[in-house]
Amino acid sequence: xxxxKEITMDNLNRRGFLKSLGLVSAATIASETLWADAIYKGSSxxxxxxxxxxxxxxLINGKAIRPEHEIKIIRDTDVLVVGGGCAGVVAAxxxxxxxxxxxxxxxxxxxxxxxxxxxxxxxxxxxxxxxxGLTKCVRGIGDEMLERLKKIPGGIINQAPGKRDPTSDPExxxxxxxxxxxxxxxxxxxxxxxxNSIMEKETIRGAxxxxxxxxxxxxxxxxxDTTGDGDVYAAAGAEHVRHIHKIGLVHRLGNTDRIKSKxxxxxxxxxxxxxxxxxxxxxxxxxxxxxxxxxxxxxxxAIWNKLKALQEQPGNEKLFLLDTASQLGxxxxxxxxxxxxxxxxxxxxxxxxxxxxxxxxxxxxVMCQIPYGILVPEKVDNxxxxxxxxxxxxxxxxxxxxxxxxxxxxxxxxxxxxxxAAQKTSPRNIAxxxxxxxxxxxxxxxx
Amino acid sequence: MSNGTQESxxxxxxxxxxxxxxxxxxxxxxxxxxxxRIFISSVSPFFNISTAIATRTATVPFVAxxxxxxxxxxxxxxxxxxxxxxxxxxxxxxHVRSGQTSLNAIPRIGRxxxxxxxxxxxxxxxxxxxxxxxxxxxxxxxxxGTAGYIFLGILAVVIIASFILPGxxxxxxxxxxxxxxxxxxxxxxxxxxxxxxxxxxKESAMARRSFLSxxxxxxxxxxxxxxxxxVRRRLRPPGAVPGNRFKTLCVRxxxxxxxxxxxxxxxxSNSPDTIGILAPKVSFDSDYCxxxxxxxxxxxxxxxxxxxxxxxxxxxxxxLARIDEPSCRLAWDAKCDLCMYVCPCEAIEEVFxxxxxxxxxxxxxxxxxxxxxxxxxxxxxxxxMKPA
Ligand SMILES: Cc1cc2nc3c(=O)[nH]c(=O)nc-3n(C[C@H](O)[C@H](O)[C@H](O)COP(=O)(O)OP(=O)(O)OC[C@H]3O[C@@H](n4cnc5c(N)ncnc54)[C@H](O)[C@@H]3O)c2cc1C
Numbered sequence: 001x002x003x004x005k006e007i008t009m010d011n012l013n014r015r016g017f018l019k020s021l022g023l024v025s026a027a028t029i030a031s032e033t034l035w036a037d038a039i040y041k042g043s044s045x046x047x048x049x050x051x052x053x054x055x056x057x058x059l060i061n062g063k064a065i066r067p068e069h070e071i072k073i074i075r076d077t078d079v080l081v082v083g084g085g086c087a088g089v090v091a092a093x094x095x096x097x098x099x100x101x102x103x104x105x106x107x108x109x110x111x112x113x114x115x116x117x118x119x120x121x122x123x124x125x126x127x128x129x130x131x132x133g134l135t136k137c138v139r140g141i142g143d144e145m146l147e148r149l150k151k152i153p154g155g156i157i158n159q160a161p162g163k164r165d166p167t168s169d170p171e172x173x174x175x176x177x178x179x180x181x182x183x184x185x186x187x188x189x190x191x192x193x194x195x196n197s198i199m200e201k202e203t204i205r206g207a208x209x210x211x212x213x214x215x216x217x218x219x220x221x222x223x224x225d226t227t228g229d230g231d232v233y234a235a236a237g238a239e240h241v242r243h244i245h246k247i248g249l250v251h252r253l254g255n256t257d258r259i260k261s262k263x264x265x266x267x268x269x270x271x272x273x274x275x276x277x278x279x280x281x282x283x284x285x286x287x288x289x290x291x292x293x294x295x296x297x298x299x300x301x302a303i304w305n306k307l308k309a310l311q312e313q314p315g316n317e318k319l320f321l322l323d324t325a326s327q328l329g330x331x332x333x334x335x336x337x338x339x340x341x342x343x344x345x346x347x348x349x350x351x352x353x354x355x356x357x358x359x360x361x362x363x364x365x366v367m368c369q370i371p372y373g374i375l376v377p378e379k380v381d382n383x384x385x386x387x388x389x390x391x392x393x394x395x396x397x398x399x400x401x402x403x404x405x406x407x408x409x410x411x412x413x414x415x416x417x418x419x420x421a422a423q424k425t426s427p428r429n430i431a432x433x434x435x436x437x438x439x440x441x442x443x444x445x446x447x
Numbered sequence: 448m449s450n451g452t453q454e455s456x457x458x459x460x461x462x463x464x465x466x467x468x469x470x471x472x473x474x475x476x477x478x479x480x481x482x483x484r485i486f487i488s489s490v491s492p493f494f495n496i497s498t499a500i501a502t503r504t505a506t507v508p509f510v511a512x513x514x515x516x517x518x519x520x521x522x523x524x525x526x527x528x529x530x531x532x533x534x535x536x537x538x539x540x541x542h543v544r545s546g547q548t549s550l551n552a553i554p555r556i557g558r559x560x561x562x563x564x565x566x567x568x569x570x571x572x573x574x575x576x577x578x579x580x581x582x583x584x585x586x587x588x589x590x591x592g593t594a595g596y597i598f599l600g601i602l603a604v605v606i607i608a609s610f611i612l613p614g615x616x617x618x619x620x621x622x623x624x625x626x627x628x629x630x631x632x633x634x635x636x637x638x639x640x641x642x643x644x645x646x647x648x649k650e651s652a653m654a655r656r657s658f659l660s661x662x663x664x665x666x667x668x669x670x671x672x673x674x675x676x677x678v679r680r681r682l683r684p685p686g687a688v689p690g691n692r693f694k695t696l697c698v699r700x701x702x703x704x705x706x707x708x709x710x711x712x713x714x715x716s717n718s719p720d721t722i723g724i725l726a727p728k729v730s731f732d733s734d735y736c737x738x739x740x741x742x743x744x745x746x747x748x749x750x751x752x753x754x755x756x757x758x759x760x761x762x763x764x765x766x767l768a769r770i771d772e773p774s775c776r777l778a779w780d781a782k783c784d785l786c787m788y789v790c791p792c793e794a795i796e797e798v799f800x801x802x803x804x805x806x807x808x809x810x811x812x813x814x815x816x817x818x819x820x821x822x823x824x825x826x827x828x829x830x831x832m833k834p835a
C-alpha cells in the first residue's frame with residue numbers, strides 16, 4: 001500500500017514506473033500494470049472551458065428569476081429535427097437523403113426513443129391484413145431499417161414475406177439507426193434537451209436546448225418536432241390537445257425458456273430466453289415530472305414484486321429481471337391541432353393529400369391513409385410534426401402512435417421539411433403532389 | 448254409447464270440407480312462416496285461454512282466436528269436427544279398424560287435464576299445455592332434433608292408441624277436447640232448461656269434479672312456483688318470463704330456435720329438472736345476441752318470451768358476464784380491450800389496481816344485459832355468462 005502511494009506521489013512517467021517494477025516477479029507485473037495504468041494516466045486538465053450556461057438565476061423577493069442573456073447559436077441548418085425517436089430518425093434520414101442539411105437533437109444517449117430506450121419492441125401496423133392478403137404499408141426508409149436489422153444476428157424476428165409486425169432487439173436498433181444517420185451525413189447531437197423555441201413573431205426560427213455544455217441554440221429553415229410530446233410546437237404556440245394516458249415501465253425477463261411456469265409472461269424477442277413485458281401502468285400525465293417519478297419508482301417496485309411471486313413458483317427459480325427500460329413508457333401527452341384530425345372512421349378512406357399508410361391495428365384489418373394535414377399546425381409557420389404527437393383524436397392516437405405509423409409519418413415529415421427548406425417556404429405552403437412524388441422516389445407507399 | 452255412434456255418423460258428412468282446413472293447418476306448420484304459426488296456435492281455444500291467462504296479456508292472435516272460442520261455446524266440440532288435424536288423423540285410424548270398442552270403462556280425463564291447466568295458468572304454470580293437439584303437431588312437424596323426435600313420439604303414441612281404441616285420444620284424453628266440453632257445459636244446461644229436461648245427475652257430478660280439478664291446478668301451480676325452486680338456472684332468451692313459469696308456459700314450438708339469426712338458442716335436452724326439458728336456453732358458444740334483433744320474442748306463440756320492442760328487449764338481461772381475472776390478458780400486463788370495445792351497454796371498464804399494479808376488468812351488473820358479445824370476443828376465454 002505504502003509503495004503504491006509513493007509512486008503516484010512521485011509522478012513517475014510510464015517508462016520509469018515500469019522500470020521500477022522490474023524488480024518484482026513477472027506475474028506481479030501483469031496485474032500491477034493494469035491497476036497502475038488507470039491511476040497513472042489520470043485526467044488532462046481543461047484550460048479553456050466551453051461550458052457556458054449563462055448567468056445564474058437570481059432570488060429576488062423570494063422568486064427565482066432567470067436574467068436575460070444571449071444564447072450561443074451553434075448551428076444554422078436547413079432542417080432541425082428535435083427528438084431522435086423512430087419518427088425523428090426517419091425524418092432526418094428522409095430530409096438528408098433528399099439533399100437538406102440536417103441536424104438531429106436528442107435528449108438521451110441513443111436513438112430510437114420508445115422503440116429502443118422505452119423497450120417497446122414490437123413494430124405494429126406494418127401491414128394491412130385484408131382478405132386479399134397482407135399488404136406492406138411501412139415501406140421506404142422504415143422498411144429499409146427493418147431489413148438492415150435482419151442482417152444482424154438476433155436483430156429482428158418476423159421480418160419476412162408473409163409475416164407482419166416484427167419484433168426487434170433494442171440494442172441492434174439503436175446501432176443501426178446511428179449507422180444510417182451517419183451514412184446519410186446527418187449532424188447528430190445527443191444528450192441535448194430542447195427546452196424552448198426561438199420565435200420571430202408567428203414563425204419559429206429554431207430551438208434552444210440544455211446540455212452539459214450549457215444552454216445552446218440552433219436555427220433552421222424548418223423544424224420537425226418529433227419529441228413525441230410536441231414540446232417544440234407547444235413552445236411555438238401551436239394549438240394542441242392534452243391527454244392523460246397509461247404510463248408503464250416496460251421491462252425484459254431473462255431465462256424465460258428455462259422455467260416451468262405455464263403462466264404467460266410478455267412477448268417474444270429475437271432471443272429465445274428473453275421476453276419483453278409491455279407494462280400498462282396507471283393513467284397519468286406524462287408532462288408532469290412528479291407523475292413520471294412516481295411511475296418509475298412504483299413501476300419498478302411492482303416489477304420486483306411480480307417477479308418475486310413468479311420466482312416463488314416451483315421450477316421458476318432461474319427467472320430474472322434482465323432490465324427495465326431507461327425511458328418510461330409514456331403513450332400520449334399532446335396531439336397537434338392540425339389542418340386535419342385523424343379519426344377512427346378514416347380507416348379505409350382515401351385522402352388526396354395522402355403521404356403514407358399505416359396497416360392493420362387490432363380488430364381493424366384495412367389500412368389507414370395518412371393525410372399530410374395531420375402533420376402541419378393550423379397557424380404556426382416553419383414547423384411540422386411526426387410520430388406519436390400528430391393530429392389525431394383521442395381514440396385514433398392509439399393508432400398513429402404505433403411504431404409502424406410513426407415510421408411513415410417520420411418519412412413524410414422529413415421529405416416535406418426538405419421541400420419547404422428548398423423552396424424557402426413554410427411546410428404549410430408546399431405543393432403536396434411534389435411531396436408525394438418525392439416520397440414515392442424514396443420508396444414510400446402512399447396507400 | 449249412443450252419443451258416440453251418432454257423432455261419428457255426423458262426422459262422416461263431408462270429408463272433403465273437413466279435410467281441407469286441417470290439411471291447410473298442417474301445411475302452414477311445415478312451411479313455418481312464424482307469424483302464421485302464431486295465429487295457428489291461437490286457433491286452439493285451450494292454448495289461447497291458457498297462455499292468455501298465464502301471461503296475463505291479450506295479443507292480437509288471442510283476440511282473433513276468441514271467435515273460435517265463442518263458436519266452441521255454442522257448438523259442442525266444433526273445433527274437433529272442423530279444424531283439428533290431429534282429430535282427423537285419429538278418426539281415420541279409427542275407421543281402418545272395423546268393429547266398435549267401448550270407451551265406457553275409461554274416464555274422461557281430458558276435462559280434468561284442461562281444468563288443471565287453466566287453474567295452473569292462473570299461477571302462470573299451465574301444466575298440460577304441451578299436449579294441446581296443435582302444439583303436438585307444431586313440435587312433430589315444425590322442429591328438428593330431440594324436441595322434434597319427442598313430439599313425433601307423442602304423435603305416434605296418440606295414433607297407435609287410436610288404432611287400438613278408436614276415439615281414446617279425442618274423447619277421453621285430449622285437453623283441447625275436454626276444454627270444449629267444459630266450455631259447452633253452460634250452453635247445454637241452458638238448452639236443457641229450455642227443453643225442461645231434468646238436469647242430469649252425472650253431468651253435474653262431472654262439473655263439480657272439473658271444478659275441483661281447476662282448484663287443484665291453481666294450488667299445484669302456486670306450489671310449483673313457490674315451493675319448488677328452480678334447480679340450476681339456465682340462460683333464457685331475452686324477455687323470457689322468469690323461473691318455472693317459463694318452463695311450463697313454453698310450448699317447445701321451436702320458433703325462437705329457428706328465428707334466432709345468431710343460432711344461440713337451443714332446446715335444453717339435458718335440463719336438470721323435468722319441467723324444463725327442451726325449453727329453449729341460450730348458450731354463447733359461437734355467437735352472441737344481436738342488439739338489432741328481437742325475433743325470438745316476436746316469434747313466441749305462448750308469450751313465454753315477451754314480444755318486446757328492440758329498446759326494451761335490449762334492456763332485458765339474458766345473464767350476466769363474469770370475468771375470471773387470472774385468465775384475463777391484463778393479468779400478465781398484456782394490452783387488450785376487446786371486451787370493452789364490443790360491449791353495447793358500456794358495462795365493462797378497466798380499473799387500475801394499485802396493489803397489483805395491473806388493470807382489472809370490472810363489469811357493471813346494472814348495465815350488462817348479458818348479450819354475450821364479450822364472451823365470444825375474449826381471446827383468452829376469460830369471460831363466462833351466468834344467469835343474472
Ligand atoms: C408502454 C408502451 C407500449 C407500446 N406498445 C407498442 C407496441 O406494442 N407496438 C407499437 O408499434 N407501438 C407501441 N407503442 C407506441 C410506440 O412505441 C411509440 O408511440 C413510438 O415509438 C413513438 O415514437 P416517436 O418517435 O413518435 O416518439 P418517441 O419514441 O417518444 O421519441 C421521441 C424522442 O424524442 C426525444 N425527446 C423528447 N423530448 C425531447 C426534447 N425536449 N428534447 C430532445 N429530445 C426529446 C425522446 O428522448 C425520444 O427519443 C407503445 C408505447 C408505450 C409507451
